[in-house]
Amino acid sequence: MKKLITAFTFILAITFSAQAQDVKTVTLEQTKGEFTQKEIKLSEGAYIFNISNNNAGTDVGFVLVPEGKDASDSKNHIKNAYVTKVVKEGKTESSNTVTLQKGTYKYFCPLNKTPQYTLVVE
Numbered sequence: 001m002k003k004l005i006t007a008f009t010f011i012l013a014i015t016f017s018a019q020a021q022d023v024k025t026v027t028l029e030q031t032k033g034e035f036t037q038k039e040i041k042l043s044e045g046a047y048i049f050n051i052s053n054n055n056a057g058t059d060v061g062f063v064l065v066p067e068g069k070d071a072s073d074s075k076n077h078i079k080n081a082y083v084t085k086v087v088k089e090g091k092t093e094s095s096n097t098v099t100l101q102k103g104t105y106k107y108f109c110p111l112n113k114t115p116q117y118t119l120v121v122e
Contacts, residue, residue, distance in 0.1 A: 022046055023097055030060045030087075030112050040119040044102055049095040051083050059086040060112045062095060064119065067104040071116060078105075086111065 023046045029036045031054050051062045064081035065071045083093040105119040 023048055025050055027052070027092075028062070028107075029054050030056045030109055030114065032057050033112060034114050035107070035109070035117055038117055040107075040117075042100060042119065042121050044100060044121055046097050046099045048097055049081055049083070050092055051087050051094075052092040053087040053089050055089065056112045057089075058112055059088055060109050061086055062107065062109060064098070064105055064107045067106055067118075071106055071108065081107075 024042075025048050026040065026042070027050045028040075029052045033056075036054075049062055049064075051060060053060045062081060062083050063071065064078045065076050066078075069076035071077075078098060080096040080098045083095055085093055087093045100121045102121050105121070106116040107119050108114045108116045
């Protein structure tokens with residue numbers, strides 16, 4: 001029985017490890033009123049967004065919306081893309097894992113009042 005439990009645990013660990021390796025990180029920086037990255041191109045897959053606040057003059061966040069949806073309506077926001085807490089000056093915070101399909105998205109920060117930028121998934 002111990003061997004069976006050990007084998008099961010080993011297989012489970014390999015599965016979780018393989019899934020974790022599939023998640024990629026996208027690092028974005030905000031300064032006063034803008035993101036420094038004006039457009040992003042990614043492949044389909046799972047991502048975590050790391051958002052840095054580089055002297056934006058306010059707390060910052062991150063909103064991701066499929067193109068064509070009303071970005072001012074929070075029902076259209078991809079909630080997992082939100083940072084888990086607002087990003088203070090000089091800090092970096094992360095989103096939860098977001099799975100992106102092919103298409104075009106808009107990203108912006110309503111706290112820092114940035115324009116809407118384009119994220120393309122090919």
